[in-house]
Amino acid sequence: MKLTRFLPIALLAALSFTGCSKDDDSASGNTKLEVRLMDGPGDFQQVVLDVRQIEVHLQDENNPDGWQTLPFQAQTINVLEYVNGRSALLVSTDFEPGDLKEIRLLLGPDSYVIGRDGQRYDLKTPSGQTSGVKLKLDNVTVRPDQTFQLLLDFDVAKSIVERGNWRPGNDKKERYLLKPVIRVLAQELRASLRGTATPAAARPQVLAIRQSITPADTFSTATDATSGAFQFSGLPSGTYRVELFPTTTAPTGQAAYRVVTRTGVTVVNDQVTDLGSIPLQ
CATH class of the missing domain: 2.60.40.1120 (Carboxypeptidase-like, regulatory domain)
Incomplete structure (x- = not known):
């Protein structure tokens, strides 16, 4: 999906997400930050991301000290399970009120797809996983006594690109590149x-x-x-x-x-x- 108020970004960099967990509706009256993942369908049986870490940036863009790591347990996620209105809860944590400038996602090396032919193909990520994918946030403020949600809309069809020179019989690891197209939606759009x-x-x-x-x-x-x-x-x-x-x-x-x-x-x-x-x- 394409959503305004969130920034469409065609990223030629590494991708990762925080791990899925069940909804946590405990703790009322506290300020919480949630990060959720949903997906636009693609022509695959599975699209599995090796999720390692998620961070948010609280300072000016060029301030290297503004990153905060959110609580997360690394795991793999089949993003095709989260379509048709379903979403995965990646993070739910107590959070200090304030402005959010960016969100950064990191992937490990074990992401892959299962094609319509039933074969597994590794997802290669240009630029490596070390720097992660940075998504800028537009006027996002976490206010006291609320649960603020960031929804990450991952477009499978646009994010997985077949190499032009790949042919059947070539190394399966060389067929697809992961060039993430992700949009970030703030909570107020519901x-x-x-x-x-x-x-x-x-x-x-x-x-x-x-x-x-x-x-x-x-x-x-x-x-x-x-x-x-x-x-x-x-x-x-x-x-x-x-x-x-x-x-x-x-x-x-x-x-x-x-x-x-x-x-x-x-x-x-x-x-x-x-x-x-x-x-x-």
């Missing part, structure tokens, strides 16, 4: 948009195009293969056009799947807009 495409077998890609700004802002996701459900989370408020594009062909004897467009869809902060069932035949 609108959601959902619906269900029928039949689920059409497996449409879904675009939500915010038309109440210029230029228009486009978000994308895919439906669940079993239920046909889709959900966009963390959208900015506005008026949207929603488009569904089937990616499969209807069985012989059935009506063809068709592209469906819904216009004038209103999305409001802190609310869920439900489009209900959307027939594609």
Whole structure:
């Protein structure tokens, strides 16, 4: 998805994330910082990231002393498990109020993908893992007595790049590069948009195009293969056009799947807009 108020960054550097954990709803009344991960779908069976560390920067950009390491236990994460409105809680920690300038992510050397062919391919990362990926934050302030959330939207389709000179039979370690495209969404954007495409077998890609700004802002996701459900989370408020594009062909004897467009869809902060069932035949 593409989200405003967060900075789209095509990064040609190493990527890493903090480890997943279950939601921690204890400690009320304290200032907390949460970091969550969600994913835009890609054409792989698995995309596994070797997550080592996450840090935030609290000082001016050029101040090397402003980095703070957040609590985390290293682990691997299959990011394709976190689509259709699901997210992984990476960090939940007590935090001093103040401004956040950047977030930095570090990956270990063991990231990989499982392709549609069932084969494992190592993910090679230009620039190495030592310096990490720095994502700038735009006017992000953690205030007292709240839980502040940063949502990291990892675009699989754009982040994993096949080498142009790779051919079947070559070293599997040399097929894919990881060039992360990550967007960071601050907590105050909490609108959601959902619906269900029928039949689920059409497996449409879904675009939500915010038309109440210029230029228009486009978000994308895919439906669940079993239920046909889709959900966009963390959208900015506005008026949207929603488009569904089937990616499969209807069985012989059935009506063809068709592209469906819904216009004038209103999305409001802190609310869920439900489009209900959307027939594609």
